[in-house]
Amino acid sequence: xxxxxxxxxxxxxxxxMSSTALIAAPYVRGAYAAGKLSIGFWDHxxxxxxxxxxxxxxxxxxxxxVEVSIDYITSNNKKIELTAAAEAQAKxxxxxxxxxxxxxxxxxxxxxxxxxxxxxLIKQNGEVNGTVKYLGQSGGKWLAVPATPGSxxxxxxxxxxxxxKHAGIDVQxxxxxxxxxxADNWTMETFLKAAEACHKAGFPFGIGLGETTDSVDTAGAxxxxxxxxxxxxxxxxxxKTDEVRQALEFYKKLIAVLxxxxxxxxxxSNNKWLISGRGAMILNPPSAWAVxxxxxxxxxxxxxxxxxxxxxxxxxxxxxxxxxxVWSFGKNKEAAKSLLIHLSSPAAIEKFVAAxxxxxxxxxxxxxxxxxxxxxxxxxxxxxxxxDPYKQQTMSIAASPAPPKIAQQIYFQATLTKMALRFAQGxxxxxxxxxxxxxxxxxxxx
Amino acid sequence: xxxxxxxxxRRARAASPRKKNASLRNVLGRKSSVAFFxxxxxxxxxxxxxxxPAFYSLYLATLNKAMTKFVGLGNFTFLFKRETFWMVVRQxxxxxxxxxxxxxxxxxxxxxxxxxxxxxxxxKWRGMLLVPWVIPPAMSTLxxxxxxxxxxxxxxxxxxxFGVGPIPWLGDTFWARFSVILVNVWYGxxxxxxxxxxxxxxxxxxLYEAAAIDGANWWQKMWYVTLPMMRNIIAIxxxxxxxxxxxxxxxxxxxxxxxxxxxxxxxxxWAFQVGIQSNDIPLGACVSLFMVPILAVAAIFILxxxxxxxxxx
Numbered sequence: 001x002x003x004x005x006x007x008x009x010x011x012x013x014x015x016x017m018s019s020t021a022l023i024a025a026p027y028v029r030g031a032y033a034a035g036k037l038s039i040g041f042w043d044h045x046x047x048x049x050x051x052x053x054x055x056x057x058x059x060x061x062x063x064x065x066v067e068v069s070i071d072y073i074t075s076n077n078k079k080i081e082l083t084a085a086a087e088a089q090a091k092x093x094x095x096x097x098x099x100x101x102x103x104x105x106x107x108x109x110x111x112x113x114x115x116x117x118x119x120x121l122i123k124q125n126g127e128v129n130g131t132v133k134y135l136g137q138s139g140g141k142w143l144a145v146p147a148t149p150g151s152x153x154x155x156x157x158x159x160x161x162x163x164x165k166h167a168g169i170d171v172q173x174x175x176x177x178x179x180x181x182x183a184d185n186w187t188m189e190t191f192l193k194a195a196e197a198c199h200k201a202g203f204p205f206g207i208g209l210g211e212t213t214d215s216v217d218t219a220g221a222x223x224x225x226x227x228x229x230x231x232x233x234x235x236x237x238x239x240k241t242d243e244v245r246q247a248l249e250f251y252k253k254l255i256a257v258l259x260x261x262x263x264x265x266x267x268x269s270n271n272k273w274l275i276s277g278r279g280a281m282i283l284n285p286p287s288a289w290a291v292x293x294x295x296x297x298x299x300x301x302x303x304x305x306x307x308x309x310x311x312x313x314x315x316x317x318x319x320x321x322x323x324x325x326v327w328s329f330g331k332n333k334e335a336a337k338s339l340l341i342h343l344s345s346p347a348a349i350e351k352f353v354a355a356x357x358x359x360x361x362x363x364x365x366x367x368x369x370x371x372x373x374x375x376x377x378x379x380x381x382x383x384x385x386x387x388d389p390y391k392q393q394t395m396s397i398a399a400s401p402a403p404p405k406i407a408q409q410i411y412f413q414a415t416l417t418k419m420a421l422r423f424a425q426g427x428x429x430x431x432x433x434x435x436x437x438x439x440x441x442x443x444x445x446x
Numbered sequence: 447x448x449x450x451x452x453x454x455x456r457r458a459r460a461a462s463p464r465k466k467n468a469s470l471r472n473v474l475g476r477k478s479s480v481a482f483f484x485x486x487x488x489x490x491x492x493x494x495x496x497x498x499p500a501f502y503s504l505y506l507a508t509l510n511k512a513m514t515k516f517v518g519l520g521n522f523t524f525l526f527k528r529e530t531f532w533m534v535v536r537q538x539x540x541x542x543x544x545x546x547x548x549x550x551x552x553x554x555x556x557x558x559x560x561x562x563x564x565x566x567x568x569x570k571w572r573g574m575l576l577v578p579w580v581i582p583p584a585m586s587t588l589x590x591x592x593x594x595x596x597x598x599x600x601x602x603x604x605x606x607x608f609g610v611g612p613i614p615w616l617g618d619t620f621w622a623r624f625s626v627i628l629v630n631v632w633y634g635x636x637x638x639x640x641x642x643x644x645x646x647x648x649x650x651x652x653l654y655e656a657a658a659i660d661g662a663n664w665w666q667k668m669w670y671v672t673l674p675m676m677r678n679i680i681a682i683x684x685x686x687x688x689x690x691x692x693x694x695x696x697x698x699x700x701x702x703x704x705x706x707x708x709x710x711x712x713x714x715x716w717a718f719q720v721g722i723q724s725n726d727i728p729l730g731a732c733v734s735l736f737m738v739p740i741l742a743v744a745a746i747f748i749l750x751x752x753x754x755x756x757x758x759x
Contacts, residue, residue: 077699081722106725109512211705261596261617263706278597405511405725412723418707435529442528445511445726 036067037335040094042080042150042322043072044356046290052355053149053343060342066335075100075150087327095330096339098150099323101135101397102411104143105404111143112326117337118142121344126365129395131319135404144323145340146363148352152285153361153386153395154217154318156309159203160302160379162280166201167194175306177381178374180390183307188225191309192253198280199257206273206282207258208265209421211414215265217318218283219416220398222254223247225311230410230440231402237444239437245429246312251420263421275299283308283318286383290357293378301378305386307393317388319395321363358383365391409443506731513728521732530708531733534716538737540623541712542691545630549687550680552631553638560639561646572643579636587700590629591616594701619709622702626710629697634690638683645679646672678752685748689741713737 039057044050050072061068071094073080084103087093088110104111118136122128128136132146158171169190175181195205208215223229228247232238255262259273271288273279275296282288292300308317324343326336342348349362350370358372368387376383388395398416399407410416415436423432473479510517525531560571578586593599594615605611615625653671662670673680695714698704704711704719711719713733721730 078718078722085722085725085727102725209706211703259597260612261614263618264596264614264616264622264702266703272598276598409724409726412719414705421707438529442524445524445729 035332035335037332038094039070040073040083040097041070042098043074044149046356046359049356052351056343056348056351060339064338091329095332095336096324096326098147099144099325101320102408104136104323104325105138108138108143110328112328112333114142114145117145117340125346125367128363131395131397132321132363134400135321136323144325145344147322147324148349148360148362150322151361151363152320154214154283154285155305155307156281156283157289157303157305158281160304162198162203166203167197169194171304171306175385177384181307181385181392186309188250188309188311195254195257203280204257204259206270206279208270209262209417210265212266214267214270214284215417216398216411216414217320219420221308221316221318221396223416224316224396225313227313230415230436231406233401235403235406237437237440239440240433248420248423252424255424286359286386304382307385315393316396317393319397358386361387406443415439503731503735506728507735509728511726511728521728525732533708534711534713538692538712541627542688545627545691546684546687548631549634549638550684552635553642556639557642557646560643575639576636578633583633583696584700587629587697591701594625616702617706619706622706622710626698626701630691630694634687641679641683645676649675681748681752685745688744692737692741
């Protein structure tokens with residue numbers, strides 16, 4: 001048996017030839033030539049809204065020859081947060097994972113920077129609001145891409161008839177469909193008077209004082225409209241300020257006219273309150289109205305979604321964006337980025353908005369005037385002002401502008417609502433402030 | 447049979463020491479070895495699902511918030527300075543002790559009632575009374591959540607006929623604590639019932655007959671016969687229930703999520719809020735580990751007592 005030896009020269013020549021052949025060869029795509037991509041999307045609660053995501057992903061996958069698998073993960077009982085925590089620990093999981101507002105910062109070390117995706121998207125779709133930058137960016141690095149599905153404003157959804165009858169406010173006139181709002185008089189003072197009048201008439205505003213996001217988001221927007229911050233952007237505790245005291249005084253008056261069980265409300269309670277016809281207003285995205293359309297049409301046709309009342313420091317709307325993140329340990333990051341660009345195209349965004357009946361809200365400035373919001377009803381135009389088409393509000397999230405990792409603690413420990421409730425239930429102002437200060441100091445842990 | 451094998455093995459080894467396989471056969475033939483191999487799958491399962499997570503949470507508890515640095519017992523010393531933590535400790539103790547006491551009391555009373563029902567009917571009652579314990583707690587607690595709803599619930603609707611309420615069952619600190627304990631008692635009492643019923647059935651009738659001959663009344667029979675005969679089972683069920691109640695998560699999570707104002711948080715629910723929702727996994731691990739020393743002390747006291755009585759017997 002003869003044994004042929006390979007000389008160094010032959011080896012170099014063979015390597016060079018095979019490399020040239022590989023580079024020069026035409027790229028022939030077979031089925032799924034571009035590999036696999038695994039996605040974890042938030043499971044939408046609007047029926048059939050997931051179909052839009054599935055169709056858009058399929059459209060992209062067919063074009064790019066990528067084998068895609070999608071898991072729709074419910075946000076009930078923090079399933080998405082648990083999935084994100086498990087995947088970040090295991091350094092394995094989906095390539096793209098849809099995350100609630102605070103999680104891009106929480107997992108910033110595990111996320112692939114997406115500046116190369118976001119910069120062209122901003123050029124194409126318009127600037128994103130400050131809250132999206134606050135939650136999605138860290139040190140100039142985009143941690144995730146704002147997702148249209150699931151992103152929402154928790155503004156007032158008022159009963160046209162009850163507000164007119166008991167508070168003397170015509171919400172349709174104040175926020176007319178198709179025209180800019182005439183809401184100069186829609187202030188915290190007017191809001192409180194309306195809340196008192198509706199409470200007296202037996203239709204209290206349905207605002208929760210619990211520890212879930214709806215309660216906290218409302219508190220956040222009210223505190224911000226008074227300029228009240230528990231921790232400032234530098235990370236200093238700023239609980240004992242006049243602004244926080246003013247916000248607490250306001251909240252105490254408001255709590256006196258809210259339902260007695262509001263401290264135990266969760267995110268479903270305010271929806272039930274509106275749909276049952278017991279309240280004149282809730283602060284929520286139009287999901288409650290959408291359910292009322294099905295279960296209580298006589299209530300739905302009296303609902304009007306509009307802007308938040310203004311406080312001494314401005315008009316703030318609670319904005320809760322979802323994000324699509326790409327794990328740095330993902331196996332197909334380039335394909336993931338390509339899909340995110342596809343899902344953020346104007347055509348895709350319009351499809352998301354239409355599929356969710358106007359619930360989903362894009363984060364981009366040029367994407368607030370789709371016909372879905374103008375045409376949805378009854379009553380027609382009820383959602384026209386939902387995306388704030390005339391940019392009259394500052395999109396905000398509770399506990400900002402504190403550094404996000406501290407703000408996340410304030411948000412999820414519901415420090416704002418707890419402090420307001422303590423004060424309203426008879427605790428002295430200074431005691432409530434001292435308690436909140438102690439809590440915030442604890443949140444500084446690194 | 448296995449013991450015979452051992453004896454045979456020993457004889458065989460003495461007769462022909464060159465047979466190396468004999469010792470392996472002996473080992474495999476022992477009762478204890480067979481028992482070990484039979485339980486091995488369970489041991490492996492426990493190691494995987496209990497020991498590994500337990501040691502991993504110990505490791506997590508020694509890291510800083512960003513999980514990049516070892517901080518030793520730093521997280522524990524941080525917790526000791528938090529007002530909310532001590533409130534959770536207090537609440538967990540109140541919740542567990544009150545709930546276990548009422549579960550045991552109700553279980554004991556109902557077990558006596560059921561014990562006195564004749565044969566066939568007793569089986570039906572036993573089945574019906576076990577229902578709360580058989581339904582998955584997440585499901586039954588959801589039903590309770592609807593019952594406690596202050597605006598639309600059956601409770602407040604019924605109370606309104608008597609001019610009472612509406613009671614904010616889950617919105618007021620006192621009523622919220624009452625409600626979570628009530629649901630826990632409803633769910634756990636059947637466990638005590640079935641254990642006490644089994645214990646009652648094992649008390650020999652002759653003891654009661656002898657007591658009756660001695661002129662003992664109902665109370666004396668209970669105090670001098672029933673209770674001493676049930677002491678061990680009471681101690682063990684109390685310990686077991688204390689552990690499970692201390693570690694309760696689902697009932698509080700579904701009913702109140704720890705509110706209002708954190709006044710119904712237990713170790714597990716607060717650990718979840720701190721660890722998962724607020725993304726401070728090391729601190730969450732610390733909170734959950736704090737249950738261990740409290741339960742260990744309880745276990746030592748209760749089991750030592752059981753042991754003592756066992757030796758007396």
